[in-house]
Amino acid sequence: MTRSRIDCALKAQGLAKKLVLTGLCFFTLGCQADSLMVGDRLDVRPPASWRVARLNLRPVPGEPIAAWSGPQGSTLIVYRALPIPGGTPESIATTLVHSLTNLPGIEIQSRRVQIVDGRAVARVEIIGPGTGDALAPSSTGKPTPPPGKSLIPTRELILGLPGREETLYFSWGIPESGREQLLPEIEATIASLRLPPDDESTSKYRE
Numbered sequence: 001m002t003r004s005r006i007d008c009a010l011k012a013q014g015l016a017k018k019l020v021l022t023g024l025c026f027f028t029l030g031c032q033a034d035s036l037m038v039g040d041r042l043d044v045r046p047p048a049s050w051r052v053a054r055l056n057l058r059p060v061p062g063e064p065i066a067a068w069s070g071p072q073g074s075t076l077i078v079y080r081a082l083p084i085p086g087g088t089p090e091s092i093a094t095t096l097v098h099s100l101t102n103l104p105g106i107e108i109q110s111r112r113v114q115i116v117d118g119r120a121v122a123r124v125e126i127i128g129p130g131t132g133d134a135l136a137p138s139s140t141g142k143p144t145p146p147p148g149k150s151l152i153p154t155r156e157l158i159l160g161l162p163g164r165e166e167t168l169y170f171s172w173g174i175p176e177s178g179r180e181q182l183l184p185e186i187e188a189t190i191a192s193l194r195l196p197p198d199d200e201s202t203s204k205y206r207e
Helices: 003-027 089-100 176-192 202-206
Strands: 036-038 042-044 063-069 075-081 107-116 119-130 152-161 167-175
Touching (some): 089 107, 089 152, 152 176, 167 176
Antiparallel strands (some): 036 042, 063 075, 075 167, 107 119, 119 152, 152 167
16 A cells, blocks of 8 residues: 555544544533433533533432533532432422421521423522532531532522423532522523423433
């Protein structure tokens, strides 16, 4: 094979590799720069100031499927958990409040049902000791920050969407000091959400 043919073959291989990686990126959650799309049923579009992050950005009580980091150390995790038999937005909100009020220093700011993309979802907001991106763990009965971090008032806003095959959650963690900037960005994200119908699950779009 001549040198020119070798160069052409190498270029072709490189292009093919790029196309394969692009395809993998398109079908892998969290690989896009500004949004998460699962099939044509779930679409999450945070503002441009929020960047895709690793799925284990912070612990959540379920399987994370996408994560973003935002201004002032804020976070957004989309995760799913087991379906709740007979679950409703009202019962999800009640369950969230009961589980969160057991944590020390937690104050419930609001609990309600909100219509998002034509569907009723649970919405709970709380404030407690944390690190700005998440509430602090409290396995010892008191909030304990990770090494090198200090406790600050932290707000967590959670949306819960019941489904037949899973329960879908959207969880934002923000420093309370940044609420004036960050809450409008969260509201804009919620307003742009496109949710799966209640007879479908996000899992079928990850095959």
